[in-house]
Amino acid sequence: MRTIRLTIEYDGTCYSGWQRQPNGLAIQQVIEEALCQLLGEKVEVRSSGRTDAGVHARGMAAAFKTSANLPLKAFVEGTNRFLPPDIAILDAIEVPNSFKPIGDALAKHYRYTILLSSVRSPLHRLHVWHLREQLHLEAMKAAAASFVGRHDFAAFRASNCAARTTIRRVDSVEISLQGDILLIDVVGGGFLKNMVRVMVGTLVDIGRGRFTPEHIAWLLQDGDRKKAGATAPACGLCLIKVYYPQDTGVSITSQPEVF
Numbered sequence: 593m594r595t596i597r598l599t600i601e602y603d604g605t606c607y608s609g610w611q612r613q614p615n616g617l618a619i620q621q622v623i624e625e626a627l628c629q630l631l632g633e634k635v636e637v638r639s640s641g642r643t644d645a646g647v648h649a650r651g652m653a654a655a656f657k658t659s660a661n662l663p664l665k666a667f668v669e670g671t672n673r674f675l676p677p678d679i680a681i682l683d684a685i686e687v688p689n690s691f692k693p694i695g696d697a698l699a700k701h702y703r704y705t706i707l708l709s710s711v712r713s714p715l716h717r718l719h720v721w722h723l724r725e726q727l728h729l730e731a732m733k734a735a736a737a738s739f740v741g742r743h744d745f746a747a748f749r750a751s752n753c754a755a756r757t758t759i760r761r762v763d764s765v766e767i768s769l770q771g772d773i774l775l776i777d778v779v780g781g782g783f784l785k786n787m788v789r790v791m792v793g794t795l796v797d798i799g800r801g802r803f804t805p806e807h808i809a810w811l812l813q814d815g816d817r818k819k820a821g822a823t824a825p826a827c828g829l830c831l832i833k834v835y836y837p838q839d840t841g842v843s844i845t846s847q848p849e850v851f
Contacts, residue, residue, distance in 0.1 A: 727799030
């Protein structure tokens, strides 16, 4: 039996999220059905985490076990023949059978994209949060520094988050402006449900002047979700990359998280 790790890109607009669900089409389901068509056997694809409905990915990591004796490029090219245009396998590598997509991950990189423009963009509408007002970027950058480190992120999660612990490690939060596109890049060991989106919503409220930059540090101590900002729309969020110890050129040195 072989274990194959996939790198997957997808536009999450038309899906109910990554994980299979009884009342919606999930990306996991579409990929498993495509692999079944390729391999002639049923497989279960385990991912490095869940993305919510409408969230996108450039580098979702997932793995499955198979008895098929195919070259690695066949898992890419063959599976893509059975996938819709908004999902694609980018890469496939063979990993030890003990590989755990979630447990072995060192860090994940998420990017949130905001369009700062008085006029909406039809071409960007499915991949950005459109804001018509300008934001105080220096205040947002000052506030973002408080996220870095290991903290209790209870104030930055969905009300139905079922995680056993709300302690998470954030390695960096970078805010950059490229023309009228504002990028918020977050790297960390793992994230609670909606955590990055609530972080972004709170930073935007700081950029609007609703909160001061010191509000982030206070929320990390207080833990009250109701005192944080709104959850930013799903369409602006994209999983860029998942880092593993066995990857070459990995600069993340932290140990895998234990949740």
